Each structure stands twice: as structure tokens, then as C-alpha cells.
Amino acid sequence: xxxxxFRAWRPTADKVEKVASVPYDVVDAAGAAALAAGNPDSxxxxxxAEIDLPEGTNPYSEAVYDQAKANLNxxxxxxxxxxxxxxxxxxxxxxxxxxxxxxxVATCHVEDYETGRIKIHEKTRRVKEEDxxxxxxTQNANTGPVFLAYRDSEKINAVVDSAKGGEPIYKFTxxxxxxxxxxxxxNPEELETxxxxxxxxxxxxxxxRSASAAKVGALRRAANPNHTGDEPYNYFLAVLFPExxxxxxxxxxxxxxxxxxxxxxxxxxxxxxxxESNGISSPRNAGEICMYIKGRWSSLTPKQxxxxxxxxxxxxxxxxxxxxxxxxxxxxxxxxxxxxxxxxGIKGTQELEKWVDGGRxxxxxxxxxxxxxxxxxxxxxxxxxxxxxxxxxxxxRSGLLVNTLD
Numbered sequence: 001x002x003x004x005x006f007r008a009w010r011p012t013a014d015k016v017e018k019v020a021s022v023p024y025d026v027v028d029a030a031g032a033a034a035l036a037a038g039n040p041d042s043x044x045x046x047x048x049a050e051i052d053l054p055e056g057t058n059p060y061s062e063a064v065y066d067q068a069k070a071n072l073n074x075x076x077x078x079x080x081x082x083x084x085x086x087x088x089x090x091x092x093x094x095x096x097x098x099x100x101x102x103x104x105v106a107t108c109h110v111e112d113y114e115t116g117r118i119k120i121h122e123k124t125r126r127v128k129e130e131d132x133x134x135x136x137x138t139q140n141a142n143t144g145p146v147f148l149a150y151r152d153s154e155k156i157n158a159v160v161d162s163a164k165g166g167e168p169i170y171k172f173t174x175x176x177x178x179x180x181x182x183x184x185x186x187n188p189e190e191l192e193t194x195x196x197x198x199x200x201x202x203x204x205x206x207x208x209r210s211a212s213a214a215k216v217g218a219l220r221r222a223a224n225p226n227h228t229g230d231e232p233y234n235y236f237l238a239v240l241f242p243e244x245x246x247x248x249x250x251x252x253x254x255x256x257x258x259x260x261x262x263x264x265x266x267x268x269x270x271x272x273x274x275x276e277s278n279g280i281s282s283p284r285n286a287g288e289i290c291m292y293i294k295g296r297w298s299s300l301t302p303k304q305x306x307x308x309x310x311x312x313x314x315x316x317x318x319x320x321x322x323x324x325x326x327x328x329x330x331x332x333x334x335x336x337x338x339x340x341x342x343x344x345g346i347k348g349t350q351e352l353e354k355w356v357d358g359g360r361x362x363x364x365x366x367x368x369x370x371x372x373x374x375x376x377x378x379x380x381x382x383x384x385x386x387x388x389x390x391x392x393x394x395x396x397r398s399g400l401l402v403n404t405l406d
Contacts, residue, residue, distance in 0.1 A: 001108065001112055001117060001118075001150075001195045001196065001198045001199075001200070001201055002108065002109035002111065002112055002195075002196075003089075003104075003106045003107070003108055003191065003192055003195035003196075003240070004087070004106060004107050004108075004109070004192060004235055005087035005088050005089045005106065005107075005188035005192065006087050006088070006106070006107045006232075006235065006237075006403050007083060007084045007085070007086065007087050007088075007404075008083070008084050008088065008090070008105075008401040008402060008403065009076060009081045009082070009083050009084075009141075009401075009402040009403075009404060010081060010082065010084070010169075010400060010401050010402070011041075011080060011081055011082075011170075011399065011400070012079065012080065012081075012082055013169070013170065015041055015080050016170045016172060016400065017172045017174075018039055018041040018042065019041050019042065019043050019075070019080060019081070019399045019400075020043065020172070020174065020180065020397040020398070020399050020400050021035070021036070021042050021043040021044045021047065021397060021398050021399055022035065022044075022395060022397070022398070023047070023144055023395055023396065023397075023398055024044075024047035024048055024144060024398065025208075026395060027044075027048070029048060029050050029051060029059065032044045032048035032051050033051040036048075036051055041075065041080050042399075043075075043143070043398050043399025045071040046068055046071045046072045046075070046139075046143055046398075046399070047068070047135075047143055047144060047398050047399075049064050049065075049067040049068035049071055050064045050067075052067055052071065053067055059131075060127070060130075060131055060134075065134050065135060065138040065139075066138070068135060068138065068139060069138050069139045072139050072141065072143065072402075081399075081402065087188065088184050088185065088188060089104060089105065089106050089184075089185045089188040089191050089192075090104070090105040090106075090169075090182050090183065090184055090185065090401060091103075091104060091105075091160060091163045091164070091182065091183040091184075091185060092104070092105050092180070092181070092182050092239055092396075092400070092401075093164075093179075093180070093181045093182075094178055094179070094180055094394045094396075095178065095179040095181075096177070096178045096179075096393060096394040097177075099247050099393075099394075100245070101241055101245040101246060101247070101394075102160055102164070102241070102242075102245060103147075103239040103240055103241040103396075104156075104160070104191060104239065104240045104241075105145065105182075105237070105238075105239050105401050106191070106195075106238060106239075106240060107142075107235035107236060107237055107238065107403055108146075108148070108201070108235065108236060108238045108240075109229075109234055109235055110213060110214040110217035110218070110234050110235070110236060111229065111234070112201075113210055113211075113213070113214045114214055114218075116200075116382075117199070117200050117201070118148065118200070118201050118202075118203060118210065119200055119201070119202045119203065119379035119380065120202075120203050120207055120210070120211075120379060120384070121202070121203065121375055121378045121379045121383075121384060121385045121389070121390075122203075122207045122384060122385055122387060122389070123207075123335070123384055123387070124207050124208050124211045125208070125335060128208045129208050129211050129212055129215070130212075131208075132208045132209055132211070132212030133212040133215050133216055135212075136212055136213060136216045136405075137216050137219070140404055140405050140406060141402055141403060141404045141405060142209075142213060142236050142237035142402070142403040142404075142405075143398060143399070143402055144206070144209055144237070144396075144398045145206070145209075145237045145238050145239045145396055145398075145401070146203060146205075146206035146209045146210045146213070146236065146237065146238040146239075147203070147204045147205035147206050147238075147239055147241070147392060147396055148201040148202065148203060148204060148206075148238050148239065148240045148241070149201065149202045149204045149240070149241050149242070149243055149246055149372065149375075150198050150200075150201045150202070150240055150241070150242060150243065151198075151242075151243050151376075152242045152243055152244050153194060153197070153198060153242070155194045155197070156191065156194045156195070156198075156242070157242065159185070159190050159191055159194065163183050163185055163186075164183070166183050166186075167183075168181045168182055168183045169182055169183065169184055170182040170400065174397065176394075178394045180397055180400070182400060182401075195240075200380075201240060202375060202376060202379050203379075204241070204246065204375070204390070204392055205390075205392050205395075205396075206238075209236075210236065210238075213236030214236075216233065216405075217233050217234050217236075220233040220405075221233075221234075232404070232405045232406055233405040235403070236403070237401070237402070237403040239396055243372050243376070246372055246392065247392070247393060248369045248370055248371065248372065248375075248390050248391065248392060249344065249345030249346055249369055249391045249392070249393055250282075250283075250345035250366065250367040250368065250369045250391065251317070251342055251343075251344060251345060251367060251370075251388045251389060251390060251391040252342070252343045252344075252345060252349070252351075252352055252364065252365060252366050252367055253320065253325075253334075253340060253341070253342060253343070253364065253365045253367070253388075254340070254341050254342075254343060254352060254355045254356070254360070254361035254363075254364045254365075255325070255329055255331070255339060255340055255361060255362055255363050255364070255365075256338075256339045256340065256341065256360070256361050256362060257339055257362050258329070258362045258363070259329060259330045262293065262294065265328060265329070268328050269300070269324065269328060272302065272303060272304075272323050272324075273300040273301060273302055273303060273323070273324075274300070274301045274302075274303060275291075275298050275299075275300055276298060276299045276300075276301070277296055277297075277298045278297070278298065278299055279296075279297050280297055280299050281297045281349040281352075281353075281366055282349055282366055282368075283299070283316075283366065283367065283368035284299075285368065286316060286368050286371075287301065287302070287305065287316065287319075287368075288300065288301055288316075288368060289301075289316060289319070289320055289365055289366070289367060289368075290349075290365065290366035290367075291363060291364070291365055291366075292349075292352055292353060292356055292363060292364040292365075292366070293356065293362070293363040293364075295356075295357065297366075302319055302323065306318070306319060306322075311374065311377040311378045311381055311383060312378055312381075312383050312384070312385060312386075314374075315370060315374060315378075315385060315386070315389065316367055316368050316370070317367060317370065317385065317386045317388075317389045318385075318386055320365055320367070321334065321386045324365075325340070334386065334387055334388070335387050341355075341361070342387075342388040343355070343364075344391040344393075345367075345369065345391050345393075346391065346393050349366050352364035352365075352366060369390075369391075370385070370389050370390050375390060
């Protein structure tokens, strides 16, 4: 892996809590506006710039990208964000309850993405990819990091452990209770060398951000007759976490309407699954799916399990998609269907009950979390998971460290 230190733009210590924001893709415009209300330093003004434009503004309009650039420049010009004098790498810890994870903030080379050393497990949507390309290209910056995972390395762990005892440059508790701490590594060359021995990393979260960074790099490479591969536009912002510290939660589904009657659906479902009406809302093991319909929770177990040698077909989300959503509910492509929505496991199964009991959905499915080993197996095989197969918590904050392409 080509991992490199970078000259970060970062908040002054007294502004860090005001600047740091949730990622752009976990909140809609109304939610972003509410979170940023009364706080002109919130990084949501950069990553969701439509909140500073008239209500109803198309989020993909030129005005949004121009506003985002102006807002980022303002934070820099006003000294809310300051630039490091020398390239650095950073250690970023997040603590959510008892769960604690340590990631390394660095820049990764787009060539590693293009050649498959940075491995993916999900498709991207063209409209979202084009949106991120325009954000990066217009702002000349990576404003949100890609979340990468790697298989544990004793050498990297030793360097990380030595940094934990130092004085952090930031430590604060966000409004959701997650504790965020950042240290600066004294000797970034150690980690750059250590990552040179890592054969591959995996996109855990940020498929659109990584794809767009590679596309911007390719555009600038094509426009530069003196391209060398060392230019800043060849690198994008990432946080790299060891496999053993990451926590995947379930990514649940709600189906908004039934194509026929409830009785017809349940009869067709019973042909493929053993249905146990037991009130259990969360699967007890892989291979079990929980369904909520008409105020009742039931456990579903396939009567015939898929081929375990196929890492995609063996996923619970694939079983749901291939055996229930597509053939019984008419949801052939969940990326394009308006009849399905996805609920991150952090919200719990109570959120699924609210959707169904409140009439927003006809039924809901509670899933067993995909494992890191399953993610690696799919990516190593060069295959893709169904959309919304993984939900990682805690989420990385935006605005803590920004990488500019100059």
C-alpha cells in the first residue's frame, strides 16, 4: 500500500467541537440544517452546503458546489481551519460505550484503488459518484475520509501503541456520546514503511468517496502532460483501521407496501422458509432473519441454504434479496426501487416497529450483522455484496482533518 503523510487543514483546538460534523451521507438537508443551526463553523456548511441556500435547492446544482467551496475557503481564511507546516500522519480513536477503535489518518494513492489493492465490496450509484467528483474537484479537497480496513499487523500495532501515551491534539465528546481523540505521529515514515508491507486494504465505508477520488485523480492526470504520480491529486484522505477493532452492525430493511395480500405473501414465504412466530426481534445467529408484520415478530429460517462456497450467495442479505425481496415482493433492484428503505442497526429494532406500526411500511426485516471475514472474502473474490450490507459504527467525523489537492 502507498500510504503517505499530508499537510492537513484542521480546526484550532478551541473550535474543534464546533467544526466537527457527522458525515454528509448520514443526514438529510433538514437534519443537517438543524444540527448546524446557530453554528457558522459547523463543517456541515461544507459537506451539505445546500443548507445555506433557499429551501428546495437541487442538491446537485452548480450553486451548491460553489457554496461549498466558498464555505470551505471562509473557514480557512478566517483561521477556523489552520494548515500544518509539515506533512503528518494522525491516530484517531473513537469510543462508543465499551467499544474502542483506533484508526490511522493518512492519504492513499489512487493507483492502489485503480489496480485493486484497495478492494471494494459494493457498487456505486452514478449520480452519487458524480456528485462526489464535483465536490472534490470544485473544492480541490477531500473533506470527508474514506473508511478503510486492513488485516492486523503487529508492526503497525506497535507504532500505534506507542502513540497512545502521548498528548492528544484533540479530545472531545460529540453530541451522540462518542468520544473522539486525535494524536499526531512523531515519525510518519515508520507507518509509511509498515503499510508498504500491507498487500491490500478494504473499503468499509466510502465507496463513492474513494471512486470519486480516483476519477478526479484520473482527470487531472490526463490534463497534466508532466504527470509523475507524486502530485497531491494522486492521493485521497482515508482512515485505516485494523480488522480486529471494527464493529459491524446490522443493516435492516423496511418494505413500504405488499404487491398483493398479506395472506398471499405469507403463503408464498412458507414455501421457502420455516416461520416461527416467537416475538424475537433480532436474529440469534447467521442464517436467521426476523420479520415484523401486523405487530408480530417471527423468525425465518431457509428450508434450503445456499451454496456456502459462494461468498455472496451465503450472505443473509443475499438470502433476503434472492428469496424474498425479488421473487415475492417485486423488489428486483433495491438501489432503484421506491418500495424499500434501509435502517442502520444503531437505531435498533424499535425503529422498524415504528415504521410498520405507524403505517410508513408494510413489514420489516431485522438482519444478523455481516462479519468482517465475510466482507474480506467477498472483496478478495472480486465480487460485490447487495447494497446496504454493512453498517459501521461509530461514524467518522468530518472536518477534523482535511486534505487539499495542492
